[in-house]
Amino acid sequence: MSCTCQGCGKQYKVDLVIPDELWEQIKPNGKPVGAGLLCGACIMNRIEKISDYDYWYLRKIPPNKATKPDR
Numbered sequence: 001m002s003c004t005c006q007g008c009g010k011q012y013k014v015d016l017v018i019p020d021e022l023w024e025q026i027k028p029n030g031k032p033v034g035a036g037l038l039c040g041a042c043i044m045n046r047i048e049k050i051s052d053y054d055y056w057y058l059r060k061i062p063p064n065k066a067t068k069p070d071r
């Protein structure tokens with residue numbers, strides 16, 4: 001399974017779950033609250049644009065705990 005990024009149009013297979021508050025600042029233009037799909041590269045590029053120096057903790061969500069993206 002893969003998703004199509006609404007930022008760059010490329011297919012991606014690794015879904016990054018980020019805090020809702022952050023998502024609302026970087027989501028694709030015109031998407032409703034909580035909606036939209038972005039690949040990891042686009043997410044990070046957009047965070048870079050709105051952030052000063054920052055760091056995040058990345059961890060894997062077990063497949064049985066992950067929810068299918070419906071943004």
Ligand SMILES: [Zn+2]
Nearest residue numbers: 005008039042
């Ligand atoms: Zn992208």
